[in-house]
Amino acid sequence: MEIMCLNGWGGKLHEVLLPYLNTATPDVLCLQEVVHSPTSDKDWLTYRDGDHVLPQRANLFRDVCRVLPDHHAIFCPHAQGTLWDGEMELPSQFGIATFVHKSLTIIGQTQGFVHKDYSPNGYGSHPRSRNAHGVRVYDDNACRAVSITHMHGLRDLRGKMDTPDRARQAQKFLDVNQQLSQSNDISVLCGDFNLEPESETLTILATAGFTELVKAHAFPTTRTSFYKKSDKFADYMLINSFTAVKKFEVINKPEVSDHCPLFLHI
Numbered sequence: 001m002e003i004m005c006l007n008g009w010g011g012k013l014h015e016v017l018l019p020y021l022n023t024a025t026p027d028v029l030c031l032q033e034v035v036h037s038p039t040s041d042k043d044w045l046t047y048r049d050g051d052h053v054l055p056q057r058a059n060l061f062r063d064v065c066r067v068l069p070d071h072h073a074i075f076c077p078h079a080q081g082t083l084w085d086g087e088m089e090l091p092s093q094f095g096i097a098t099f100v101h102k103s104l105t106i107i108g109q110t111q112g113f114v115h116k117d118y119s120p121n122g123y124g125s126h127p128r129s130r131n132a133h134g135v136r137v138y139d140d141n142a143c144r145a146v147s148i149t150h151m152h153g154l155r156d157l158r159g160k161m162d163t164p165d166r167a168r169q170a171q172k173f174l175d176v177n178q179q180l181s182q183s184n185d186i187s188v189l190c191g192d193f194n195l196e197p198e199s200e201t202l203t204i205l206a207t208a209g210f211t212e213l214v215k216a217h218a219f220p221t222t223r224t225s226f227y228k229k230s231d232k233f234a235d236y237m238l239i240n241s242f243t244a245v246k247k248f249e250v251i252n253k254p255e256v257s258d259h260c261p262l263f264l265h266i
Helices: 014-024 060-067 164-180 200-207
Strands: 002-007 028-036 044-049 052-057 071-085 088-101 105-115 130-139 144-152 186-192 235-239 247-250 262-265
Touching: 002 144, 002 186, 002 235, 014 060, 028 060, 028 071, 028 130, 028 144, 028 186, 052 060, 060 071, 060 088, 071 105, 071 130, 088 130, 088 144, 105 144, 105 164, 130 164, 144 164, 164 186, 164 200, 186 262, 200 235, 235 262
Parallel strands: 002 028, 144 186
Antiparallel strands: 002 262, 028 088, 044 052, 044 071, 071 088, 105 130, 130 144, 186 235, 247 262
């Protein structure tokens, strides 16, 4: 089974991202920073937050569904706010999505908030709402169940330091996974955690029995050349059975986001 985790950067590099996903076609894709604007047929809208202005692929969820037609698609918003078409405001949802190939049987699902709650009337103040989604699938070829849970960790404008909110987020993330996973499952946790490799969060997850694979394989970064800040880590993937890992990669090329895709073959 192939599992990919990626922050899609709101689809900013969609002209590279979509063909890449169409070719890679992982069995399970965990995607963060997904935009869904169901009332708009625009391809592009603009996100504005003070001097933070970004182009957003207005219907990235739709776009990925189209290039992965053989996958079940689940979108989990953590907020509905405003994107802009020139000076026109349009409602748009922002969140995470999970894509599961139809060859796998989905035998369980769960989602929950790891920071704050759903924000229906704007993206909210920082640190903003964040959620997690998990699927439990049965792999007929391997005759086993696999649980995969991902989140987009909260973004703190002060940086990626440990905070009480992040410690609570880690425990809530584990709680979401534990609602889903059974004792004999291979269990995978992943996402854009917005944290450094020495963070308390990764210690909490390690104490719960998970091995973090980016550090274990000594990859030097999970960011691409599009990311200009000095910190070079944000994305992590963990597993409760290290012996099940056949291959793990942080994919540097092609650059499809300011984050690198994480790829796990079990």
